[in-house]
Amino acid sequence: LIVTIFEFQISRPIRISLINILVGCLIVGLSGATKYLSSLLIGYIGLETSDLFCRFFSWFYLMGQASRLSFMTMLAIVVNILVRYGEVAKGRKALVILLVTVAVVWLVVASYSLVPFSSQIIKVDYIEDIMCSPRLQQTLPGYISAAIYFIAFGLLSYILTIAI
Numbered sequence: 001l002i003v004t005i006f007e008f009q010i011s012r013p014i015r016i017s018l019i020n021i022l023v024g025c026l027i028v029g030l031s032g033a034t035k036y037l038s039s040l041l042i043g044y045i046g047l048e049t050s051d052l053f054c055r056f057f058s059w060f061y062l063m064g065q066a067s068r069l070s071f072m073t074m075l076a077i078v079v080n081i082l083v084r085y086g087e088v089a090k091g092r093k094a095l096v097i098l099l100v101t102v103a104v105v106w107l108v109v110a111s112y113s114l115v116p117f118s119s120q121i122i123k124v125d126y127i128e129d130i131m132c133s134p135r136l137q138q139t140l141p142g143y144i145s146a147a148i149y150f151i152a153f154g155l156l157s158y159i160l161t162i163a164i
Contacts, residue, residue: 011090014079017078020071020074021068021072024064024071027060027061028064028065034057042131053132054124055122059114062115063109065153066153069153069158070109071105072157073156073160073161074101074102074105076161076164080164112153115145118141120137120139120142123136
């Protein structure tokens with residue numbers, strides 16, 4: 001991540017896209033590691049488990065997953081634009097549009113990833129009262145939420161990346 005930030009040989013739009021992909025990977029790694037390490041601490045120290053704590057890390061993890069897919073699609077679009085339009089796509093106006101797009105993608109990803117905070121969609125179970133295990137509720141809102149997530153951040157990202 002640090003090398004990508006300070007590598008000036010790579011075009012700025014590509015660098016911004018790569019940095020956001022790496023941030024998404026970092027979010028997934030940190031949320032997973034923190035969730036498991038906290039479960040170990042809860043087990044050894046004997047702290048109370050919390051649904052909110054579990055739902056927060058599920059949100060963080062889901063946000064990282066969705067952001068990686070979204071920014072991979074954005075990288076494909078950026079490379080296509082750079083190849084197609086060359087130097088015109090590297091100007092100040094193009095950079096502003098790219099930064100606004102990055103902000104909008106993060107906003108959409110973060111807001112849709114709030115799904116774990118809904119008890120109608122996600123149920124939090126605990127393994128031996130220590131490790132939280134969120135799972136999708138077997139209800140219509142749960143199925144609709146999963147379908148929207150799959151279409152918006154999985155299928156649509158995949159189709160756009162290949163089509164471009």
